[in-house]
Amino acid sequence: METLLYLVFGLVALVGGVLVIVNRNPVYSALSLVLTMFAVSALYILQQAYFVAAVQIVVYAGAIVVLFLFVIMLLNLGDQGNLPAASGTRRFVGALLGVTFAGIVGAVVWEYASTAGPAAAAAGDIDHTKSLARVLFQNYLLPFEVVSIVLLAALVGVLALIRTHGRGLDSSEADNV
Amino acid sequence: MSDFAICLAVSAALFTLGVVGVLVKRNAIVVFMCIELMLNAANLAFVTFSRQHGTVDGQIFVFFVMAIAAAEVAIGLSIIVTVFRNRASINVDDVTMLRR
Numbered sequence: 001m002e003t004l005l006y007l008v009f010g011l012v013a014l015v016g017g018v019l020v021i022v023n024r025n026p027v028y029s030a031l032s033l034v035l036t037m038f039a040v041s042a043l044y045i046l047q048q049a050y051f052v053a054a055v056q057i058v059v060y061a062g063a064i065v066v067l068f069l070f071v072i073m074l075l076n077l078g079d080q081g082n083l084p085a086a087s088g089t090r091r092f093v094g095a096l097l098g099v100t101f102a103g104i105v106g107a108v109v110w111e112y113a114s115t116a117g118p119a120a121a122a123a124g125d126i127d128h129t130k131s132l133a134r135v136l137f138q139n140y141l142l143p144f145e146v147v148s149i150v151l152l153a154a155l156v157g158v159l160a161l162i163r164t165h166g167r168g169l170d171s172s173e174a175d176n177v
Numbered sequence: 178m179s180d181f182a183i184c185l186a187v188s189a190a191l192f193t194l195g196v197v198g199v200l201v202k203r204n205a206i207v208v209f210m211c212i213e214l215m216l217n218a219a220n221l222a223f224v225t226f227s228r229q230h231g232t233v234d235g236q237i238f239v240f241f242v243m244a245i246a247a248a249e250v251a252i253g254l255s256i257i258v259t260v261f262r263n264r265a266s267i268n269v270d271d272v273t274m275l276r277r
Contacts (some may be wrong), residue, residue, distance in 0.1 A: 002180065002202060003179075003180055003183070004181045005186065006183045008185060009216050010183055010184070013187055013191060014187065014190055014191065014194070015195040017190075017191050017214055018193070018194060020207070020210055020211065020214060021194060021197060021198040021201065021202065021207075021211065025204050026204055026207055026210075026211060029206075029207050029210055031211065033210050033213065033260070036191070036214065036217065040182075040191075040217050040220070040221055043184060043221060043224075044224055045179060045185070046180070047180075047184070047224055047225065047228045047261070048228070049227070049228070049236055049239075050222045050235050051226060051236075052220075052240075053271075055240065055243065056220075056243075059241070059243050059247060060217070060246075061272075062249060064213065064246065064250050067250055067251070067254060068206060068209070068250075068254070069213050071206065071254045071257065071258060072182065074258070074259075075258070075261050075267065076257055077267065081227070090200075090201065091201055093200070094197055094200035094201040095197065095201075097196070097197075098193055098194075098196055098197035098200065101193050101196050102193040103192070104187070104266070105189040105192060105193060108188070108189075109182075109185045109186060109188075109189045110188055112185070113179070113181060113182035113185050114182075116271060124207065129219050129254055132233050132237070134181060134238060135233050135234065135237055136192035136237050138238070139234075139237075140237050143241060147244045148249055149246070150245065151244060151247070151248055153248075154247075154248035154252055155251075158252060158255045159250050159256075161255040162255050162258065162259065163195070163251070173209060
């Protein structure tokens with residue numbers, strides 16, 4: 001029964017991933033991405049990683065995809081956004097590399113999955129949010145602080161990128177005031 | 178086929194889909210979405226192995242990956258907006274200045 005759920009949500013995730021690539025319209029791609037995020041989140045819940053599943057929905061579906069949609073609608077591309085996928089040769093080379101890559105990764109996964117066996121170790125209490133926080137704030141405190149600095153750097157970087165070299169208000173908008 | 182193997186296979190397939198998307202698509206925003214797809218595949222593998230080994234360390238790494246992904250998306254989208262301002266296009270084939 002549980003294996004069936006794994007299969008169903010895994011298939012939904014893959015269908016969403018295919019739709020991201022196949023859709024011409026970037027808005028539909030973003031919505032397919034949400035589908036994939038929710039299916040992956042369901043796989044987390046099946047593996048009893050409840051907090052990660054909640055964060056997945058909040059951060060990915062709630063923040064990142066909304067940011068994508070915001071930029072798509074801000075640029076207001078219209079038909080210009082519906083680019084055809086690629087030229088024939090590039091599509092062929094992409095598919096070839098994709099199949100090769102799938103073969104390599106699939107072989108590694110097959111090797112690991114067949115040797116490791118079903119030795120799911122004491123899965124009872126590993127996933128309490130409390131134990132997660134204990135590990136995060138004791139063993140991984142330094143990486144946690146470094147990540148906060150990375151986020152600050154990203155914030156500053158975005159402001160530096162978007163800034164229009166001092167002519168934010170003076171030239172164009174000063175006329176309107 | 179065990180649940181463990183299913184999750185790993187889904188993770189590998191999602192990663193491959195992301196690679197193919199980055200190679201094939203020309204809309205820069207969709208290329209970014211495919212990068213998110215790859216990050217999600219890695220996260221799924223992290224959680225799967227974490228469950229298999231009975232530790233939470235893999236789930237901690239998922240948080241770090243998510244934080245970096247959020248920073249990366251913010252920077253990447255602002256680069257796309259800047260390119261669109263200068264070129265009036267988000268086709269990745271139009272931005273080839275570094276190749277020459």
